[in-house]
Amino acid sequence: MNTTNQSTGFPGIWKLKSITKSGGEVHTSMTHLVIYPELLWEYYPDHVYYEGDQIGNSYSLNWKDGIGHLEVATGRGRSFCYFVTVDGNSLRMKLGSVFGDFPKDNGDGEDGCNIYRYERETDPEFITQLSHLPEKLPVLSVEHPVLGRLIYDSNYKYWETTLSESPFEDTVLSIHVKDGNLPDDSFFDAIVETLKKLSLDEVREFAGEQLLELKNESWLDEDENELTQQDFTERLIQVETITYNTDGSLTIWFDDNDLFWGHGIAVELDEHLNCTEANI
Incomplete structure (x- = not known):
């Protein structure tokens, strides 16, 4: 069950700006994270991401002292675990270095954790495109x-x-x-x-x-x-x-x-x- 507080501004369409790990950084503006109240998924150009009966991943998000504890289901009984902070039009997500565990802290130190930084998408045409589920394809x-x-x-x-x-x-x-x-x-x-x-x-x-x-x-x-x-x-x-x-x-x-x-x-x-x- 999703327990997101809507006032946090977490749902929406977010453009990936950087991935940082151990001091290295990879930039891209081609990947988006699309977050609905009940599910989320990543969007890549030329990828469909919808066939069969399910799109994306369900998730739960609980807030404690201004930090969101996000668990994204994998479909195999385990979850990717992130710390989440939202600041206006900026989103930061820190992934635990061990699969299924949250990070030990929410810092930027070289602890083996990936840190994803997003900006809220502002292109109205792109927002319209991603504001509804993509067309379902036959399996x-x-x-x-x-x-x-x-x-x-x-x-x-x-x-x-x-x-x-x-x-x-x-x-x-x-x-x-x-x-x-x-x-x-x-x-x-x-x-x-x-x-x-x-x-x-x-x-x-x-x-x-x-x-x-x-x-x-x-x-x-x-x-x-x-x-x-x-x-x-x-x-x-x-x-x-x-x-x-x-x-x-x-x-x-x-x-x-x-x-x-x-x-x-x-x-x-x-x-x-x-x-x-x-x-x-």
């Missing part, structure tokens, strides 16, 4: 005997499904394509064969080789002992997402199981299924 989907029901996302040009067979139970598979043309069965069959050849044990071992030193140097809890590589790899239980590219390369995303305080672990593989890079 393009296909059924595959192994991959299940794949749904096409026209915003980002990828097919997505949730796998159900071992060892990828509850893993989201995203297949990036160049256009929205319906691939033939052989395209999806080839992906099934690729997944059969994929050795998760090798991927886990590679992640441990690449990230164990980082874990032990910078990401140990106060009462946590240094991990061995076996300790590290045994924590990589759940594959959350597999991103498949049309050239055959993959990215495997693991739930970090609190190795890096909630940050996902990504391992990239080339078209021959050789591991090439691991990062958080």
Whole structure:
């Protein structure tokens, strides 16, 4: 349930002016945050952001001592958590550095948090354009005997499904394509064969080789002992997402199981299924 106090001026159409993290800054005026009383979403030029039954994300916003505590639902039982301040036509949102947690404070220090600064949009034509929900598009989907029901996302040009067979139970598979043309069965069959050849044990071992030193140097809890590589790899239980590219390369995303305080672990593989890079 949304608990926004309308007097705060939070709802509206906001133009992104900067993103700051650890002293670096990226400027853009092409991205907008559209905030309704019950939902919000980001607008990018040439992206549709509306197909199927839902647009945007629901949110809750509670104010305490002039700071809004904003939780934006992800649809998977967790939320992005921000501190929000509104000053007239300026909006500042600070995202917690750990997924699902609020920032430790609302300052501008180098604490690993992204800080988003917006200005209220003043272009009347643009305001009119974004003051109503975009046109709903039909969902393009296909059924595959192994991959299940794949749904096409026209915003980002990828097919997505949730796998159900071992060892990828509850893993989201995203297949990036160049256009929205319906691939033939052989395209999806080839992906099934690729997944059969994929050795998760090798991927886990590679992640441990690449990230164990980082874990032990910078990401140990106060009462946590240094991990061995076996300790590290045994924590990589759940594959959350597999991103498949049309050239055959993959990215495997693991739930970090609190190795890096909630940050996902990504391992990239080339078209021959050789591991090439691991990062958080």
